Amino acid sequence: xxxxxxxxxxxxxxxxxxxxxxxxxxxxxxxxxxxxxxxxxxxxxxxxxxxxxxxxxxxxxxxxxxxxxxxxxxxxxxxxxxxxxxxxxxxxxxxxxxxxxxxxxxxxxxxxxxxxxxxxx
Amino acid sequence: xxxxxxxxxxxxxxxxxxxxxxxxxxxxxxxxxxxxxxxxxxxxxxxxxxxxxxxxxxxxxxxxxxxxxxxxxxxxxxxxxxxxxxxxxxxxxxxxxxxxxxxxxxxxxxxxxxxxxxxxx
Numbered sequence: 001x002x003x004x005x006x007x008x009x010x011x012x013x014x015x016x017x018x019x020x021x022x023x024x025x026x027x028x029x030x031x032x033x034x035x036x037x038x039x040x041x042x043x044x045x046x047x048x049x050x051x052x053x054x055x056x057x058x059x060x061x062x063x064x065x066x067x068x069x070x071x072x073x074x075x076x077x078x079x080x081x082x083x084x085x086x087x088x089x090x091x092x093x094x095x096x097x098x099x100x101x102x103x104x105x106x107x108x109x110x111x112x113x114x115x116x117x118x119x120x121x
Numbered sequence: 122x123x124x125x126x127x128x129x130x131x132x133x134x135x136x137x138x139x140x141x142x143x144x145x146x147x148x149x150x151x152x153x154x155x156x157x158x159x160x161x162x163x164x165x166x167x168x169x170x171x172x173x174x175x176x177x178x179x180x181x182x183x184x185x186x187x188x189x190x191x192x193x194x195x196x197x198x199x200x201x202x203x204x205x206x207x208x209x210x211x212x213x214x215x216x217x218x219x220x221x222x223x224x225x226x227x228x229x230x231x232x233x234x235x236x237x238x239x240x241x242x
Contacts, residue, residue: 009179017176019188021142033233037242044240051237055138055230058130058196062228067140069190070236075179107183109176112154115191116172119165121158 009108012075015050016108020068023103026060032100036068039090043070046084048077064105078108130229133196136171137229141189144224147181153221157189160211164191167205169198185226199229 009016024032036054043049052070072078081087094100115121130137145153157175164170173191193199202208215221236242 012179016179019176019185021185037234040234040236041240041242044236044238044242049238051235053232053236054234055140056233057228057230058133058137059229064140064142064226064228066233067228067230105185107178107185107188108180109178109188111174112177112187113158113161113175114172115161115165115174117165117170119162121162121165 008079009075010079012110014074014110016072016075016078016110018068018070018072018078018106018108020070020104020106021064022066022068022105023063024065025101026065028100028102029056029060029065031097032066032094032102035094035097035100036066039087039094042084042087042090043081046077046081046087048073048081075108129200130196131200133231135195135231137193137196137199137231139189139191139193139199139227139229141191141225141227142185143187143189143226144184145186146222147186149221149223150177150181150186152218153187153215153223156215156218156221157187160208160215163205163208163211164202167198167202167208169194169202196229 040052050071050073052068055067057065161173171192171194173189176188178186
């Protein structure tokens with residue numbers, strides 16, 4: 001399974017969030033998380049990385065079983081990280097693992113609305 | 122379009138995150154956000170609500186065009202909020218709007234891995 005790097009976001013100087021929703025067979029969850037942590041370790045060392053949270057659905061058979069929400073200082077920083085050979089190799093190991101049958105759905109976003117308790121919006 | 126309230130999570134005393142990825146036709150984005158803010162205003166007034174961020178994809182034709190990430194103090198608090206008649210009515214107005222053709226994909230999650238800069242994981 002091959003995946004090209006996402007489209008460049010070099011013109012985006014504001015913070016961006018890479019959200020990746022994964023379909024993962026329940027029995028492959030542990031293996032997926034081990035592989036993903038290898039990838040996250042590389043990500044966590046790149047300039048402009050702010051924070052990531054990998055969320056797991058409370059139910060095993062959810063189509064969007066794992067959802068990674070990773071904040072970056074800018075689209076440019078994300079693009080540079082995505083182009084890093086070590087990260088690309090690490091990501092390829094996740095995608096090429098013959099014992100993993102996952103479907104990633106990456107999307108690069110910006111915050112449209114932030115809501116805090118009691119906000120009147 | 123009808124949608125039943127999600128399955129109860131009353132036994133979950135830890136924080137949960139409701140992630141809802143929406144497919145939204147690009148020309149309906151503004152209307153969707155207006156409607157969603159009405160819903161978010163009700164959500165923001167419920168006990169146990171911590172914070173929500175509505176993310177918008179940088180590209181118009183993404184399948185997951187809008188993604189709401191809403192943090193709650195517990196699964197029990199989320200369940201109580203979801204059962205609130207005002208919230209349900211507000212949500213129904215979003216789903217029943219004849220000028221909106223959206224597909225929601227709600228999933229209730231917990232944080233499996235948190236990653237900060239330089240983490241060795």
